[in-house]
Amino acid sequence: MASMGRHIFFTGKGGVGKSTVSLLAGKFLARQGYITKVTSLDPAHNTADILDMPLEHGSNKISPGLWAQEVCLDDYLKAYLNSVEKEMKARYQYTSAFSFTDHFSAFKYSPGLEEFALVRAFETIRQDAADVDYFIWDMPPTGLSLRFFQYPKVSLVWLEKLAEIRSKIIEKQSVMAKIQGDKDALVKDKLQDSIHGQIAFFKAFEALLTDSRQTRILTITNDESLSRAEALRLKKSLSELDIKHCDLVLNRSNKVANDWVDEDSGRTVKGFVLPQCSEQFIGDKLDEYLDMHVDHFAIIFK
């Protein structure tokens, strides 16, 4: 059963401190008594490096109420492709005589499958953790993250068009059956069933991402122009996807104000400031490190 827990995504340019802030945020929430799971979806993850401890495959208990996991996207991709391959082999049995199915391994390199692997990982972890109150997602750098957030919308555009064509086909097949004298003919269409199944999945996923009660996106930036420009661009792109609950976190800054002005647009952007959550080995000093920043996290999660 899927958890009803809340989801917090930490996004931003590579190297701004997403993994460190994710772990500290997880620790902060666990201290408040919430069961919290920090999951790194970044293919180049370094959660284990920051904790200075090996992370086993699957969930690892870090401290009371706090769990961490590094996701191997390749594993999720392989599992999915194996299921497709199994289905293909069953349907196209004759190809096995020539070992043609070996060539299906190239599917792994299809454009777009990396973000689908992220979607699969996200869904699987969510389904497997019914008791988690907060899921913290340490996301990959901006480009891949954005494609992950866009995936439901892009898929729905295609699936709804395909469903429309199938409906026309089914309607015409029913007319044909009636002309042939079978008035109660019920046209069964496995393709339409599969399309509707996919539509239901992506609609639920999209609803989760756009619901500010369930999901929050915190984009980390540093006090320099490149990461700030990327954070603002990401915020704008997410807004176009109806994901409007995206706040900015200015990391490694000595500013004290919670709101800061975007110099390009001149607008005030709602944001939070963390003084020095930098990428480094925290090891077993997670508590000590959080104590240094606890007031800031209290503001972020007020």
Next chain:
Amino acid sequence: MQRDKALATLNLEITELENVFTLLVLGQFIGFPAPPSSVSLELLPLMDKHLHIMLNRSGYASDPLAMLVSQLNMDI
């Protein structure tokens, strides 16, 4: 006679719609823009019949008029 003609016309329409559907799902094979890979992969195992239709249709590509005329049983 009229009934057969109606059925043949419907059949042709359905085949053409199936062909359009297949081109949308699997058109990446011939350079068309493609849906997200997962959408195609999910539907592909159910589309053995459709691959046959698409290949069959491509054989008529150079002479669509003759195919249409013969399907509709028209005398010219």
